[in-house]
Amino acid sequence: xxxxxxxxxxxxxxxxxxxxxxxxxxxxxxxxxxxxxxxxxxxxxxxxxxxxxxxxxxxxxxxxxxxxxxxxxxxxxxxxxxxxxxxxxxxxxxxxxxxxxxxxxxxxxxxxxxxxxxxxxxxxxxxxxxxxxxxxxxxxxxxxxxxxxxxxxxxxxxxxxxxxxxxxxxxxxxxxxxxxxxxxxxxxxxxxxxxxxxxxxxxxxxxxxxxxxxxxxxxxxxxxxxxxxxxxxxxxxxxxxxxxxxxxxxxxxxxxxxxxxxxxxxxxxxxxxxxxxxxxxxxxxxxxxxxxxxxxxxxxxxxxxxxxxxxxxxxxxxxxxxxxxx
Amino acid sequence: xxxxxxxxxxxxxxxxxxxxxxxxxxxxxxxxxxxxxxxxxxxxxxxxxxxxxxxxxxxxxxxxxxxxxxxxxxxxxxxxxxxxxxxxxxxxxxxxxxxxxxxxxxxxxxxxxxxxxxxxxxxxxxxxxxxxxxxxxxxxxxxxxxxxxxxxxxxxxxxxxxxxxxxxxxxxxxxxxxxxxxxxxxxxxxxxxxxxxxxxxxxxxxxxxxxxxxxxxxxxxxxxxxxxxxxxxxxxxxxxxxxxxxxxxxxxxxxxxxxxxxxxxxxxxxxxxxxxxxxxxxxxxxxxxxxxxxxxxxxxxxxxxxxxxxxxxxxxxxxxxxxxxxxxxxxxxxxxxxxxxxxxxxxxxxxxxxxxx
Numbered sequence: 001x002x003x004x005x006x007x008x009x010x011x012x013x014x015x016x017x018x019x020x021x022x023x024x025x026x027x028x029x030x031x032x033x034x035x036x037x038x039x040x041x042x043x044x045x046x047x048x049x050x051x052x053x054x055x056x057x058x059x060x061x062x063x064x065x066x067x068x069x070x071x072x073x074x075x076x077x078x079x080x081x082x083x084x085x086x087x088x089x090x091x092x093x094x095x096x097x098x099x100x101x102x103x104x105x106x107x108x109x110x111x112x113x114x115x116x117x118x119x120x121x122x123x124x125x126x127x128x129x130x131x132x133x134x135x136x137x138x139x140x141x142x143x144x145x146x147x148x149x150x151x152x153x154x155x156x157x158x159x160x161x162x163x164x165x166x167x168x169x170x171x172x173x174x175x176x177x178x179x180x181x182x183x184x185x186x187x188x189x190x191x192x193x194x195x196x197x198x199x200x201x202x203x204x205x206x207x208x209x210x211x212x213x214x215x216x217x218x219x220x221x222x223x224x225x226x227x228x229x230x231x232x233x234x235x236x237x238x239x240x241x242x243x244x245x246x247x248x249x250x251x252x253x254x255x256x257x258x259x260x261x262x263x264x265x266x267x268x269x270x271x272x273x274x275x276x277x278x279x280x281x282x283x284x285x286x287x288x289x290x291x292x293x294x295x296x297x298x299x300x301x302x303x304x305x306x307x308x309x310x311x312x313x314x315x316x317x318x319x320x321x322x323x324x325x326x
Numbered sequence: 327x328x329x330x331x332x333x334x335x336x337x338x339x340x341x342x343x344x345x346x347x348x349x350x351x352x353x354x355x356x357x358x359x360x361x362x363x364x365x366x367x368x369x370x371x372x373x374x375x376x377x378x379x380x381x382x383x384x385x386x387x388x389x390x391x392x393x394x395x396x397x398x399x400x401x402x403x404x405x406x407x408x409x410x411x412x413x414x415x416x417x418x419x420x421x422x423x424x425x426x427x428x429x430x431x432x433x434x435x436x437x438x439x440x441x442x443x444x445x446x447x448x449x450x451x452x453x454x455x456x457x458x459x460x461x462x463x464x465x466x467x468x469x470x471x472x473x474x475x476x477x478x479x480x481x482x483x484x485x486x487x488x489x490x491x492x493x494x495x496x497x498x499x500x501x502x503x504x505x506x507x508x509x510x511x512x513x514x515x516x517x518x519x520x521x522x523x524x525x526x527x528x529x530x531x532x533x534x535x536x537x538x539x540x541x542x543x544x545x546x547x548x549x550x551x552x553x554x555x556x557x558x559x560x561x562x563x564x565x566x567x568x569x570x571x572x573x574x575x576x577x578x579x580x581x582x583x584x585x586x587x588x589x590x591x592x593x594x595x596x597x598x599x600x601x602x603x604x605x606x607x608x609x610x611x612x613x614x615x616x617x618x619x620x621x622x623x624x625x626x627x628x629x630x631x632x633x634x635x636x637x638x639x640x641x642x643x644x645x646x647x648x649x650x651x652x653x654x655x656x657x658x659x660x661x662x663x664x665x666x667x668x669x670x671x672x673x674x675x676x677x678x679x680x681x682x683x
Contacts, residue, residue, distance in 0.1 A: 025475070051475055057505060062498035065464020066471060069482075073412070073451065073472035089494075096458045097465065105454050106445040107660045142661050165663035194666050241668035 003181035009151035010040045010116070010172060012186050013158035014078060018048050020188060021076060024162060027054040028063060028080030028116075037082055038118055038177060064090035064115060068097050071113040071167075078162055084119035084171065085128030091136070098167040099142030111167045114158075118174035120212050120262055121294075122309055124302035125174075131299045132211070132263035137169045138240035138272075144168040144193060145240040149214035151182040156191030157237060163190060173212035194238050196246040202232035205319055206250040208273055209260040210236040213310060217260050220315040229323055239269050244276040248284075251277055255286035256322045260315055265293040287325035290318045333539040335532075338559055339549035343607045345615025355554050355561075358622030363405055364553040365613045365623075366631060368397035371421040372610065373635035374430055375584075377643060378437060382588040386647065388439045393418045395551070395583035398609035399515050400485075401425060402556035406564055407483055412473075414453040414466040414484045418515060418582075422485065426452055430642035435649065441660070442652070460490035463499035463512070470508035470573075481567040482510045483560075489520025491534045497541075500575070504542030509567035511560065512538070512575040515550060517582035518604075522595035538575035550578030551609040554616075581607065654680040 004012060017024045026041055026048075032055035035042030045053040056063055060081055067077040081087045094115070101111040121130035137145045146161055146168055148154035154172065161168035191197075199214070200221055209217040214235050221231040232250050236242070251257045257277055259270035270291040277289050292310045300308050340351045347356075354360060375394050381387035393400065396418060404425025407413065413426050420433060427448025436443025436455065444454035451469075456462035466484035473480045490496050491514055503510050514534050518525045531537060538545030546563075548555040556578055563574035581604035585592045592601075617623035658665055658673040665673065 054471075057498070057501055059494075059498040059501065061495055062464050062467070062502055065461060065495060065499075066468030066502065069414075069465035069468020069470070070472045071468075072453065072465065073469045075472045075475070077468075092458065092495075093461060093464065096461055097456075101454075102663065103657075103660045104441050104444050105660075106441050106656075107663075108445045108450065109453070110663060194668065241666040243668065245667070 001183045001185060004151050004184050005178045005181050006148065006151045006154045006172070007038050007040050007177040009155040009184050010158055011042060012184065013155045013162070014041060014044060015047065016186060016188050017078070017159055017162040018044065018052060023074060024076045024078060025052045025054065025070065026078050026080070027056050027067070029056060029058055029082050031055060031080050036080060038174065040116070041080065060086050061089040061093055064093035064098065067113040067115065068093060068101065068111055071111045072101060072109045076112050076162060078114045078116060081115060081117040083129050084117045084133065085131060087115070087117050090115065094137070094143065094167070094169070095140055099140050102166065103142060110165050112165045114161045114168045114170050116170045116172060118177070119171045120173045120175050121299060121305050122175040122212065124305070127301055130305060132261070132294065134171055134239055135263060135268050138269055142167070143240060144238060145171065146193060146238050147171045147173065147211045148237065149173065149176070149211055149235050150180065152184045153191060153197065153235070153237060155184045156189060157193065159188065160190035160193045164193060171211070175212040176215060179215065194241055194243060196243045197235040197237055198232065198246070198250070199235050200231070200233040202230040202254065204229050204254055205231045205256040205258065205322060206234060206247065206254045207231050207258050207260060207315070207319070208234045208236060208247055210239060211262065213260045213262050216310065216312050216315060219312045220319065223312065223316055224319055229319070231319065242269070242272060244273070244280070247273060248277065248281045251281050252284040255284055257285070257289045258292060258315065258318050258322065259289070260292045260310055262294050262310060264296050265291060266296050268293055287322040290322060292318050333536065335535045335545060335547055337547045338555045339552050340554040340558065341552045341612045341616050343551070343612050345612040345619060351554055352558065355558060358617060358620050360557070361553065361613065361617055362622065364398070364401040364557065365617060367401040367405065367421055367425055368553070368610055368613065369631050370635045370638065371397045371400065371424060373639045374420060374433070377639045378434065379588060381643065387434065387437050389587050389589045390437045391417045391587045392584035393420045395604065395608060396515055396517055396580045397421045398553040398613065399513065399550045399556050399578045399580060402553045403483060403485070403513055403560055406557055406560035407481070409449070410480050411564070412451045412453070412469050412480065412482045413449065414462045414469065414482060415455055416462065416485045416487060416490070417455045417457060418487065419485045423452070428452070430639060431645045434642055434646035438646065440651065460486055460493035460496040462486065463490070463496045466510050466512070467499045467502045467508055470503065470510040471506060473509055474506070479568050480509065481564050483513060484510060485513050485515065487520065488514060488516040488518065488525050488528055488534060489523070490514070491537055492528055497537070500538060500541035503573040507572040510573045511563040511567055512573065514575065514577045515580055516577050517580050519582050519586070519592070519596065521586045521590060533577060535575055535577035541573070543573045543575070545575035545577065547577045547579060550580035551607050551612065553609060553613055
């Protein structure tokens, strides 16, 4: 079995989904001949033809809106927005239509579409190419927001997203597109949506994270282990709807929780998780719930982005505070 | 200097405001069999419209957008379409929706603020009314792309107003329709007013039809108060789209005789005189006069039609008013195909909080 990186796993899942269902189509800017600027769609045009792998005009609202039209007609469009920084014209279509088409027709029409976009910082990309704004989408009722953190989860979660009968925003952490390679069997097995993945069990502290930050968080957990602190690491994976239950169960065991996300702090998903812990897990907590996040600043341009990005050191410092607290 | 491209917009009118033919009408459209169904649908729509406003004024319906004066467009568009075509409507296309099989009761329900009003029992692939302006243009081209991919002889018809033609979604959709040669017809009901902004301040373009040329296809302007003209343009556009000839834009020039919605007061921004003048071009008048000139319509027919429309609308009102609101959990039950576990608690909470106990 060949080892693949995350972007290759995305490609593999797209090909598998197109192979198994003629209704699956891929569209977006430069997804055809060019195979996508990150090569996520490479080879699909040759294999499935230009009828199903569509280079669209440069128009993001259109890409989201036409996907809605296709989905309502029974296709399963998987649209690529080249970078998350260009996804905002789609917000109108997502809030006003994709998220509510099923509800407002009381189930007569559905919207089985996937909107993929690479996101996040740390690759010294130009302005507008590094933000993490998953919370904007997580706030929209009727959507799913899914973020893989490894090649195997990219494959399994993307297949699940494409097969899902409702709209899914699938955000790919581009910093780890090529960071690690894993053996991923191309057997069409999807992973479940709407649930967290516990990557490591522990007893002293729960670290909750998603996307690229899973890697720093796991490194922090290794360093904590060296200090005799046992950290449980949870990859949220589906940030909306949030599987708060798994996080609550973990914190019931550990009594401490640190949430790590690259996105800005205020009204980020960490705030929601912390609120759920206060609401339903207060008596399990031995220490305050802490967040290690990006700052509430505009994402700095590449020369300064390292000031912004959460790192192992910041995670460790916060964990240490909690362990010392109680 | 070399002229490398030229564009011309044609204007089509067959019936003048008095119902007199301004040119020879193609035989299949000239006869009563072609006109009467449109006239009947226009009358039904107007009866519905008056009742909807009356219900709103008496607190029995929510905010409502009238189509008074624009019925010829919807009637001609809806009756020109085939059943398996797809309508992607804006909110002033009642006549087209009725022609498609959306029921009067469903539209009353919709405007009362009940999602079941968009669960059409008739046209299963027709889109629900789009409130955010021009957003539906993108859905129309997406649906048309799906049809083209499957090689089906179906056409998508998108409806919007003059204001919509200023929006990016409209231009983006025209652009795609042209470059992908999609089976779609854009029907712009140019009723002269986008709430308070007149057509003259909406666009510097001489016609809205000409916006099609930037997309690479034909735009035509028709007298939108002349059902024969609209029907003629739609028949051509639908045939072109169905036979692989690509999209068409039909700008139907009409006038919004009512306020924007029941929440609006048009006297704040336009002269009563202008509205009175526009009433002279009422599509119902010219259609009836033309039918009368064919000896195909008389006072008895008119009285019978009025009675029928009144009865049908009244039956729909009674059915709508007798429909109890949905229970609180309904807001959860069609949110996703299957309610995520994360929401079961909120669903139970909504039921409990809204129970009498």
